[in-house]
Structure formats: structure tokens, C-alpha cells
Amino acid sequence: MDFSEKEYYLILFITGASPNSVRAISNIKSICEKYLKGNYILEIVDVYKSPEIAQKEQIVALPTLIKKKPEMERRLVGDMSETEKVMRGLGILS
């Protein structure tokens, strides 16, 4: 993947196939497709499968979306159902 070209780099941490996780994946995907089409990379990490990453990335609540780029790092927790808040968090809306 070429990180430098895309403006948005997002990592979504989930826990297996929990209802929150499933909802979060579909919500963030639809938001990204709608507003950032072609301009983003979305990584999805199952924390169950790599638990050591939870400490490294300071994960407490799940699901958590970390916006690594652009600008400063930002965290969004929850199932991403509140679209307005997600967009504000990603800096799409101000």
C-alpha cells in the first residue's frame, strides 16, 4: 500500500465478530466510501488475534478507530453509528 499518496490513514480495532464490531466496520466503510472515496486507507485489526497491540496503541474501549493521518492523531470509539461525530472526528466536518 502506498501511504504517502492517500490523505487518510485509518486503523479500526475490533473484537472478532461482536455486534459492535460488525456495525462499526460497516458504518466506517460507508462513511469513507461516501466522503473519502479513493483517498483513504482503512486497516482493520482484530485485537483478540494480536492482544499485544492493545497496550502499544493504548486501546481501552472497543471498537476504536485511530486516525493516523492527516494532522494529529485522533481516536473515535464506538460503533460509528453517529455519523456526524465520526465526520467531525475525522476532520471532514468542522
Add this chain to the structure above:
Amino acid sequence: MSKKPKNSFKAEPISTLAKSPTGISGLDEITNGGLPLGRPTLVCGSAGCGKTLLSVEFIIRGALEFNEPGVFMTFEEKAQELSMNVASLGFDLDKLVRDKMIRVDHVHIERSEIEETGEYDLDGLFIRLGHAIDSIGAKRVALDTIENLFSGLSNQNILRAELRRLFQWLKDKGVTAIITGERGESSLTRQGLEEYVSDCVILLENRISNQISTRLLRIVKYRGSTHGTNEYPFLIDEDGISVLPVTSLQLDVHVSRDAVSSGIESLDKMLGGHGFFKGSSILVSGTAGTGKTSIASSFVDYNCQINKKCMYFAFEESPMQILRNMSSIGIDLSKHLKNGLLEFHASRPTIHGLEMHLVSIHKEIKRFKPDIVVLDPITNLITVGSVSEVKAMLIRLVDFLQNEKVTVMFTALALNNTLNEQTDEGISSLVDAWLLIRDIEFNGERNRGLYVMKSRGMGHSNQVREFIITDDGLKLVEVYLGPDGVLTGSAREAHILREQTGVALHGQAISRKDREISRKRRVLEAKIASLQTEFESAEEELNKVYIEEELKNQIMQQTRLELINKRKGRETLTEKQTKSRKTR
């Protein structure tokens, strides 16, 4: 009789709650063995009362003393800060982390960085914790302070539900956990939740009265176990936390008949010959400047000389002051300090609360194991507590010392002011022996009179003695009970002098009479001798007359016979007579 069923009950114990010892001195005694094994314990209290330290000590001591790995999850301090903080207690946290005995995880949560966008749970935390536990096989877990989650996340409903789940999850994991929580306004914790889901709740408090703070620990609940219910003072110092258990004291200590000399021979005599009982408590009270410290020092000095360990808690003077002052009366305490038989602990009473004094005294005594302890003076403690508080503290101290078979001497300053007299009385019922030094004012001077007010279990003297401090130690002198009353000091000296002159004069008079008698005897003897000679001469005279008479008679008879013969002309008869005399 009630002992038997108790014993048989103990012989076959029903499986009770297993416990995990904390290793924190005193806490395991109060909890009868430690925290509930495999269950969560809540430690709550307001800021700065030692919650974090308690949880860290639990983890570190678990790793060091019980070989149980532990996870410390901190929501406040960073791992680096934490290891610096515990380094001051002499623990090398980094090394324990390297040895995989402890894992520290700092959970950083900052509300401003987080946007909540719907439903979530705290699985991330669970996974982190689970991973940390599994990676080192931890048996102990500490979470400090869980409430920080509430400041970082806003959905109370989710958090409360997740918190409840966390406690259950910890139980399922089978780890012994300490969760710390901030004290709430009306409940033990801010959320009012943790105390209900924990199996054991320990409340820490930092109470301030009279500008002096005392740390207190109380076990609010402990499911499935008996525990001490009081507020226990605890101390945080360079060795970490030490709690002072106070309820385990019962009046069933073994007593000793061994004696401990007071160091003043004449005082020992007043006490029935041998001094105090070992393990007893002695109160020396008196007004200012009556020599209480001197008595205490001489007690210490003597017992150090016979290789007993002594500990001197000074609340008024510094050790240097005491050493200097005592050397002026011939008591050299510095040599005992040098060879380690004597230890001084000087502190102003106001340095901390009464309970803290008690805790620190406990600690020092447990460490040094002295035979003799001196507290000089206990009345100064009143500045930090009320009379009843001081008494309560001293009761506990005396009980503790009795258990340890330590002989203790208290000094108490008595003023002619009601408050302090109360102390005397309050404490005097507690102690085994009470020496009272009282100023006897007479003849324009003050002298010290020492009374043995009480001495349990020994036939002690009821006499008052004059207590004299000389250049080479302390002495007790019998006072003079003259017609003018009790004589002390110079009056006593004067009396002695007067008596001595009396004796001298008397002796003089007697010898003069003796001389007169002998003179008279000599005169009489001379008289007798002269009479004797007079008698002899008279006798001689008389004898002379007598002999002369005899001689005269004889001669007269002879001449008469001769005359007769001559007259009768019988010469022959006389011849015959002489012849017959010859033949006879």
C-alpha cells in the same frame, strides 16, 4: 470447659476462604491472613492517603516474598514515574519487570483525544489485562485508579456495566486483585458501585485533628471472613506501609517473676529488694525539675551495664542534651550508644499524631527488640491528643510491651493543674509501679521526696525518701522524722549535725564523770591503805602488849614456882620434875 468444643471444631475445619498474604506488616494480622484469594478487593480513599502505595506494595511484595507474579495497571502514573516512586521504598521495579515477575501497563486515556460515536465496550482493557496476566502467569493484579475511565469516557451506563463485568472477569481469571477508587461524597467510591461488587473493601483515610494528620485504615467489608473492624492507624515510611493492629490485645499475657533493677540500690530496697518485675510498666511522675529523666537514665544506664538492650524515646530533649545533662551527674550513656545497647529516638510529639507515634514505637521495638523502653515524657503527648486519647494509646502500648516482655518506664510531668493530674491518675491505674517525686518545701528550700505510690505484687516501702542527685549518681536518703515533722535537705543536715554535737558533748560529759570516779576511787584507795597501815600498827601495838603480858605471865609463873619451891625447900622436886619430863 468451653475450650473443648472449640478445639474439636478447629480440628476438622470446613474449607474456608483461602487468602493471599499481602506481606504488608500488620495488614495480614487484621485480615486474618491477607486478601481474599482469587477475588477482587477495593481500596478506596481520598487523594494522597496511600491507595497507590498499598496496591504497589501488594504487587511487589507478592513478587518478592511469595513468588507470585503480578500485573500493575496504572491509569494515573506512567511506568517510569511508578518505578521512581517505589525506588524510594527500596524496591527495584525495573528489575522485577525485566525478570518477568511484574508487568506494568500504563493506560492512557484522555477525553479530549476521544470522540464517542456510539455503542462500545471495554474489551480493549480486558484484552490488555488478559494478555498481561497470561504473559507472565500473574496471580495478582492491581488496577490504579479505575475511576479515571470515567473521566476519559462519558457513557456512564456502559462504564458501570463494564466495571461490573470487570470484577466478575477478574474473579473468573482467578487473580487476587486490588482495585483502587477515589472516595465519593456520600458513598465509599464516586460511582457507588465498586464497593458492592468487591469481596473486600479497605478504606484509607487521612484524618487531621489539631493540625496533625493520622492515616487510618479500616476494613469495611470482607465477605466470608472475620476481620478487625476498628480503624487502624498506619504509617508510610521508608519501609512502605505498616499497619498497627490494635484489637488483638487480650489480657492473657504470660507474666514474669524476674526482676529488673532500677539502677538505684536504695530504690530497689524500697521495692522489696530486687526492683521492678520484668515486663512491667513503671510511671515516674513529678513536677518540673524533680529528676524524672535522671531516674530514667540511671535505669537505662544500669541495665545497659548488665548487657540489656534499651531504647529511649525522648519527646522533649534531644539525645545530645540528655547525654550532656546525664554526664553531669556521673551517668555516661554515650558508651552504651557506641556499643549498640542503647538507642535514642527523639521526636517532637507534634511531628505526627498519637497513633503514628504508636506505630513508629511499635516498629522500632519490633526491630530492635529491647529489654527496656523509656518514654520521656508522656505528658508531652497531650499536645497532640486529649487525655483520653493519650490513655487509650498508652494502654495499647503497655499491652504491646507486656506481650513483648519489655519493661517500660514512663515519665510524666505533674503540674498543679488539673489536666495533668488527670493524666497521672488516668495512667496510674494502668501501670504496675508508680514512683512519685514531690517537692517538699520547708525551711526556705525545696527538696525532693520520693514515694513509691504503688508497686503491684511486691511488698514495697511506704516510707518517703529524700531523693538526692549528686555528682556521681542518684541516692535515696531516709528523711528525718523529727518533732517538727519531716526534715529534708539542709534541715535534715542540721538535724544530723545537731545530733552529732549532742553525741560529742555527751561523750565529753561521760568521760569527765569517769575521771572523777577514778579519782575518787584513788582517794578512797589511798585512804584504805593508810587505814590499813594504821590498823597494822595498832595491831602490832596490841600484839606487843599481848606478848609482853604473856611473857610477863610466864616469867611471873616461873618466878612464883621458884618462889614456892624455894619456900618449901624442895629442890629435889624440881629435879624430879625435870627428870620425869625428860623420860616422857
